[in-house]
Amino acid sequence: xxxxxxxxxxxxxxxxxxxxxxxxxxxxxxxxxxxxxxxxxxxxxxxxxxxxxxxxxxxxxxxxxxxxxxxxxxxxxxxxxxxxxxxxxxxxxxxxxxxxxxxxxxxxxxxxxxxxxxxxxxxxxxxxxxxxxxxxxxxxxxxxxxxxxxxxxxxxxxxxxxxxxxxxxxxxxxxxxxxxxxxxxxxxxxxxxxxxxxxxxxxxxxxxxxxxxxxxxxxxxxxxxxxxxxxxxxxxxxxxxxxxxxxxxxxxxxxxxxxxxxxxxxxxxxxxxxxxxxxxxxxxxxxxxx
Ligand SMILES: [Zn+2]
Numbered sequence: 001x002x003x004x005x006x007x008x009x010x011x012x013x014x015x016x017x018x019x020x021x022x023x024x025x026x027x028x029x030x031x032x033x034x035x036x037x038x039x040x041x042x043x044x045x046x047x048x049x050x051x052x053x054x055x056x057x058x059x060x061x062x063x064x065x066x067x068x069x070x071x072x073x074x075x076x077x078x079x080x081x082x083x084x085x086x087x088x089x090x091x092x093x094x095x096x097x098x099x100x101x102x103x104x105x106x107x108x109x110x111x112x113x114x115x116x117x118x119x120x121x122x123x124x125x126x127x128x129x130x131x132x133x134x135x136x137x138x139x140x141x142x143x144x145x146x147x148x149x150x151x152x153x154x155x156x157x158x159x160x161x162x163x164x165x166x167x168x169x170x171x172x173x174x175x176x177x178x179x180x181x182x183x184x185x186x187x188x189x190x191x192x193x194x195x196x197x198x199x200x201x202x203x204x205x206x207x208x209x210x211x212x213x214x215x216x217x218x219x220x221x222x223x224x225x226x227x228x229x230x231x232x233x234x235x236x237x238x239x240x241x242x243x244x245x246x247x248x249x250x251x252x253x254x255x256x257x258x259x260x261x262x263x264x265x266x267x268x269x270x271x272x273x274x275x276x277x278x279x280x281x282x283x284x285x286x287x288x289x290x
Contacts, residue, residue: 002119003193004156005094007186009034009043013063013099013150014270015050016167019178020100020160032179036186038193046150047081054168056270063099064148082150089154097157098185099150102165102174104269107234109177110135111185112159114147116207123158123188125200125288130184135235136205137161137264137281158185164232167269200288206235206262206281212244214275215253223247226267226277234264237283245277 009027011020024043026032034041045051049058058077065082089095103110111127113120116138124136144152151157160181163174191198214222224245225231230238237260238244243252244263255261263278265271 002156003094004039004096004189006040006042006092006096007189008089008095008097008154009041009182010046010097010099010150011043012045012047012051014056014061014101015047015052015058016054016056017100017102017165018168018170019102019162019165019174021045021051022170022175023100023178023182026179034182034186036190038190041186044085046085047078049077056167063101063150066150066152067142067146067148082153085150086153092154095154095156096189097151097154098182099157099159100178100182101159101161102163102167103161103265104164104166105234105265105267106164106232107161107264108133108135108163109181110137110161110264111181112137112139112161114139114142114149114152114157114159115144116140119192120158121286122192122198122200122288123185124205124286125203126188126191126198127181127184128203129200130187131180134181134184135264136203136286137208138205138284139208141208160185202285202287202289205284205286206264207284209261209280209282211279212263212277214245214277215247216275222275223249224253224277227252230263230266230278232266234266235262235281237261238263 011024047062060076060078062078065079127134162178165174224247227243227246238255239260245253262281265279
């Protein structure tokens with residue numbers, strides 16, 4: 001059992017992802033009740049300059065400035081923000097960070113968990129119980145200290161990634177999904193703090209395995225697009241021998257793995273400059289019944 005005394009809800013890590021910013025406003029305006037008995041809540045708007053400019057970041061991605069990752073722009077505005085946050089929050093072992101994000105991919109409501117511990121596995125089970133349509137995505141390919149994400153700045157954190165929503169746009173649906181997922185996570189933390197024994201079920205989740213990049217020509221232009229059979233179909237099964245990309249020369253690029261894969265972050269706009277077509281995951285079974 002974990003006992004978190006504080007929960008920090010972070011919005012605006014990416015300045016053009018509006019759902020989190022409006023969730024934070026609703027909390028400030030007391031139109032969204034996030035108070036729970038067993039912990040205190042604080043909120044943080046992480047990158048105000050990026051928000052004013054309606055951009056993901058000003059100089060470099062704030063959500064890649066943590067952990068041990070080598071940075072291309074060590075003196076950037078965002079690196080400074082990251083250093084200030086690390087200084088402020090480093091001695092908070094009893095704090096859990098919830099970082100709120102939007103995606104342009106059709107990922108519905110996705111809870112991203114960066115470690116596969118019994119606590120996070122149970123959190124996923126509780127979220128599935130409240131929101132059967134939610135996706136639970138484990139990205140535990142790295143040690144906690146190596147993750148570059150803001151939510152790792154203390155010892156515990158998760159990311160909420162919602163919908164297909166264009167940057168700079170706020171949809172009613174994405175706000176609703178984010179609200180529901182956030183409240184489920186807060187309820188889970190509260191119940192665990194109180195030592196309540198929750199009745200949880202086994203569930204299917206996803207585990208990140210890698211990424212697929214677009215092939216490029218000598219000028220850095222793409223030679224393929226996401227295959228039409230999977231475009232907009234995040235977390236849909238792709239079997240061995242089925243296509244992932246459609247090349248402009250008429251040939252398809254196929255999935256060759258031994259088992260099926262589940263593409264997500266398909267055509268995510270924020271990954272466009274890196275020419276990342278999608279991320280891939282395995283489907284896994286999480287056992288929460290004893
Ligand atoms: Zn984001």
